[in-house]
Amino acid sequence: MTAPEPAEPPAAEPGVTAAEPAAAGPDSAARPGAEPAEPTDADAASHSAALPGADLDGADLDGADLDGADLDGAEPAGALPTERAAAGVPGKRGRRRVAPAPEPAPVLDDAELRGALEAILLVVDEPVSELTLAQVLEQPAERIGPALDRIAAGYTAAGHGFELRRAAGGWRLYTRPEYATYVERFVLDGQSVRLTQAALETLAVIAYKQPVTRSRISAIRGVNCDGVIRTLVSRGLVEECGTEADSGAFLYRTTTLFLEKLGLNSVADLPPLAPFLPDDVEELADATR
Structure with a gap:
């Protein structure tokens, strides 16, 4: 008897791809010309299950822009911008909101600036610089100097018993x-706070020769000046300002209080010594050498 021939598989319909076996062995090979099968819903479910905690249902990852995304501090869904700001959560892409710039200080008119300057000058206990006044009033520094000049000129023209001046x-x-x-009679009330003649002479030497050592002061005056210098230091008129490079002796100079008491702006405003020197000062200097 002739064996029956095996039945041929039905021909695939045009456009339909033949499904691959569910599990292929290690020796199995793809047939030439066969197209890979498209993944089914069951395959997608198995891949989703392989990612722990991943919920990609309905996620559209094609063309997603993840540059700069901050996934650690992700905000809860539906949070309003005000709620995010109150909780301190940064906005999208991890960017923090920029605080608005502070508003500039209002510019005072001339009358207000004059009044503010006069109020401050009435309470200061030492000369105050123009830069400090500008910082306190939050006004341009170039306005302070001319305003003070106008105030000083106004006091002088009005004949007040006080004046505004640099010191x-x-x-x-x-x-x-x-x-x-009158002021001295009211303040001192019979008390004498004048410096002695020795203190005045020593203070003058320091003022014109500063910085100067004790030995140099004593050489100029011809007497020991240690006690007088201690008195001037205790009065706040003289202070130490380092040491001499060669001998290591202390150097002394006048203080800001000295300028204030004499009404000077700097030591450069001291009067010249030439009119008070004797005519034969050079001969005297040569004789003492």
């Missing part, structure tokens, strides 16, 4: 010299 690098109100006797 020790700043500005301060002072009583006028013509009323000094």
Whole structure:
């Protein structure tokens, strides 16, 4: 008898891809010309299950822009911008909100600036610089100097018993010299706080020769000046300002209080010594050498 021939598989319909076996062995090979089968819903479910905690249902990852995304601090869904700001959560892409720039200080008119300057000058206990006044009032520094000049000129023109003038690098109100006797009588009330002649001479040497050592001061005056210098230091008129490079002796100079008491802006305003020197000063200097 002739064996029956095996039945041929039905021909595939045009456009339909033949499904691959569910599990292929290690020796199995793809047939030439066969197209890979498209993944089914069951395959997608198995891949989703392989990612722990991943929920990609309905996620559209094609063309997603993840540059700069901050996934650690992800905000809860539906959070409003005000809620995010209150919780301190950064916005999208991890960017923090920029605080608005502070508003500039209002510019005072001339009358307000004059009043503010006068109020400050009435309470200061030492000369105050123009830069400090500008910082306190939050006004341009170039306005402070001319305003103070106008105030000083106004006091002088009105004939007040006080005046505004520069001293020790700043500005301060002072009583006028013509009323000094009345002020002295009121403040001192019979007390004497004048410096001795030795203290005045030593202070003058330091003022014109500063910085200067004790030995140099004593050589100029011809007597020991240690006690007088201690008195001037205790009064706040003289201070130490380092040491001499060669001998290591202390150097002394006048203080800001010295300038304030004399009504000077700097030591450069001291009067010249030439008119007070004797005519034969050079001969005297040669004789002492």
